[in-house]
Amino acid sequence: MENDAPQTDGKAQKAADAKDLHRAVREAGESELDRPAGALFWSGLAAGIAIHSSLIAEGALHAGLPEAPWRGLVAALGYPVGFLVVILGRMQLFTESTITAMLPLVTKPSGWALQRTLRLWGIVLVANLIGTALAAGMVAAGALGNAEIRESMVAVSMRILELSGWDTFVNAIPAGFLIAVVAWILPNGRTQAFWIILAITYVIAIAGFSHSIVGADEAFLLLFTGHVDAGRTVFGLLIPAILGNLVGGAGLFTLLAHGQVQGETRD
Numbered sequence: 001m002e003n004d005a006p007q008t009d010g011k012a013q014k015a016a017d018a019k020d021l022h023r024a025v026r027e028a029g030e031s032e033l034d035r036p037a038g039a040l041f042w043s044g045l046a047a048g049i050a051i052h053s054s055l056i057a058e059g060a061l062h063a064g065l066p067e068a069p070w071r072g073l074v075a076a077l078g079y080p081v082g083f084l085v086v087i088l089g090r091m092q093l094f095t096e097s098t099i100t101a102m103l104p105l106v107t108k109p110s111g112w113a114l115q116r117t118l119r120l121w122g123i124v125l126v127a128n129l130i131g132t133a134l135a136a137g138m139v140a141a142g143a144l145g146n147a148e149i150r151e152s153m154v155a156v157s158m159r160i161l162e163l164s165g166w167d168t169f170v171n172a173i174p175a176g177f178l179i180a181v182v183a184w185i186l187p188n189g190r191t192q193a194f195w196i197i198l199a200i201t202y203v204i205a206i207a208g209f210s211h212s213i214v215g216a217d218e219a220f221l222l223l224f225t226g227h228v229d230a231g232r233t234v235f236g237l238l239i240p241a242i243l244g245n246l247v248g249g250a251g252l253f254t255l256l257a258h259g260q261v262q263g264e265t266r267d
Contacts, residue, residue, distance in 0.1 A: 022261045024187035026107055029100035032092075033116040037123055040092055044124040047091035048131015048213065054082030055217050056145065058205075059153030072206070075156065079205035080198045082214065087182070087197055094125045094213055094242075098249030099180040099257065106254060125242065132217040140224035154225055157218035159208070161228065165236040168210045172244020173252070175209035179245070180253035212241040 032040075057078025065071045086093050101120050105113040138144045139153060163171060178200050189196050204211060219237040222228045228237070 018257075019261050021184060021188055022103065022257065025100055025184055025257075026103040028187075029097075029102070029104045032097060032100055033104060033113070033120055035120075037119070040120060040123045041127045043090075043092040044094070044127025045131045046089075047086045047093045047124075048128040048133075048217075049135050050085045050089065050091060050131075051082035051093070051128070051213050052132060052135035052139075052217050053085055054079050054214055055139075055153050055156065055221070056149070057081040058156045059145070059149045062156050063148050063152035076202060076205035079214070080201040083182075083197050083201045084194065087186075088193060092124045092127070093179075094121065094128050095176055095179040095211065095245050095249055096183045097121060097124055098176060098246060099183050099254050102250045102254040103257070128213045129216055129238075132213060133220045136217055136220035137224055139221055154221060154227065157221050158227065160210070160215055160218050160237060161222070163210070165240045168215075168237060169240035169244040171208060172210040172212060172215075172241040173248035174207070175204050175211045175241075176245030176248025176250075177253045178204055178209070178248075179211070180249035180257075184253070184257055210241045210244060212238070212245045215241045 055078075058075050059078075061075040061078045062071070065074055083093075085091075087096065097120055101117045105117050135144075139150055142150070144150075145153070160168070182197060182200050185196055186193055216238055219228065219233050223230060223233045
């Protein structure tokens with residue numbers, strides 16, 4: 001997705017207010033809604049493959065660290081890597097599009113806007129999932145990484161099996177909210193984008209929140225290595241995380257972000 005910083009007048013730049021942020025994110029969303037289906041798909045596919053670098057980095061750190069109480073906290077530093085690649089690389093990530101695609105819809109509700117929003121989500125989500133499945137399949141087949149790192153990637157992924165479907169849904173709500181926060185903040189902090197993405201996604205990792213696309217990468221790896229069956233992969237892991245992210249991003253955060261400027265937005 002693209003987030004162009006709001007323009008400011010004067011010699012010194014000043015932080016954009018809520019109305020300016022709303023306009024910047026909304027305009028980015030309008031641009032995404034107008035993109036051709038093919039462009040959305042290939043960008044989403046690239047994002048699904050690229051987000052796999054989070055699991056690779058976590059696995060590599062996990063493999064290189066000794067057994068200790070702080071091992072998980074340090075290994076979690078690998079989690080933001082995929083988000084940095086995807087967001088700074090302007091690839092289409094489903095959870096980012098939850099707020100960018102929703103703001104045009106809630107600002108000017110229409111059947112056209114709803115149809116385009118659902119179209120965007122559908123294309124990007126399917127592409128993201130295909131990308132994660134391809135990347136996870138290559139790891140499971142032994143085509144990526146050495147045996148030690150592959151085993152560590154599986155070990156890192158096993159954490160998602162500790163949650164029931166309902167718990168996954170609940171834990172996905174704050175993840176969706178926080179990724180929407182990233183999309184909201186970036187127009188006002190483009191020069192600090194690296195640290196914004198790093199800090200927020202690291203919180204998601206250490207808090208154990210469920211991100212649908214990273215979680216899909218982990219779920220597919222567990223599926224392909226025989227640690228979970230297809231039924232639980234789809235209905236216990238993927239769908240609850242997707243719905244939770246939608247509630248947190250497209251629902252809760254979008255309503256709050258739009259509500260604070262309702263009646264004040266300008267075209």
